[in-house]
Amino acid sequence: NIHSQAKKGRKERKTFEKLKALYRYHRKSGVEAILHKKFQEKKTKAAGGIPQKPPSVQKCIFTEGGVKCGERTLPSAKHCMKHILK
Structure with a gap:
């Protein structure tokens, strides 16, 4: 796991921070996240309550x-x- 590895140098820490920022880049937050979750629930309910497999x-x-x-x-x-x- 990348989170449990020790970051030895300054360059490694900077690269790790950059990786974390890229991971969060497309994550929805706030009102947008709530609306997205409601939309997903509505979509699942419309499909008969059966999650997509x-x-x-x-x-x-x-x-x-x-x-x-x-x-x-x-x-x-x-x-x-x-x-x-x-």
Whole structure:
């Protein structure tokens, strides 16, 4: 963690302060932060109260004897590496 590391020299401390300032640059504060939080809550409520979740991992569609393969697919493909090479 960068916060727990010792800042040995003046240059390191200055670089660290610059990094912290850049981190805070886009952070909302005051009324803007309150309005942003209300907007996010309203957006979540409009979506049915269900928070947005990342897209699920695609599974291989290969079936043999009624048993589906559960391996992850390759990008832009419908099958896993094992079944593509078969």
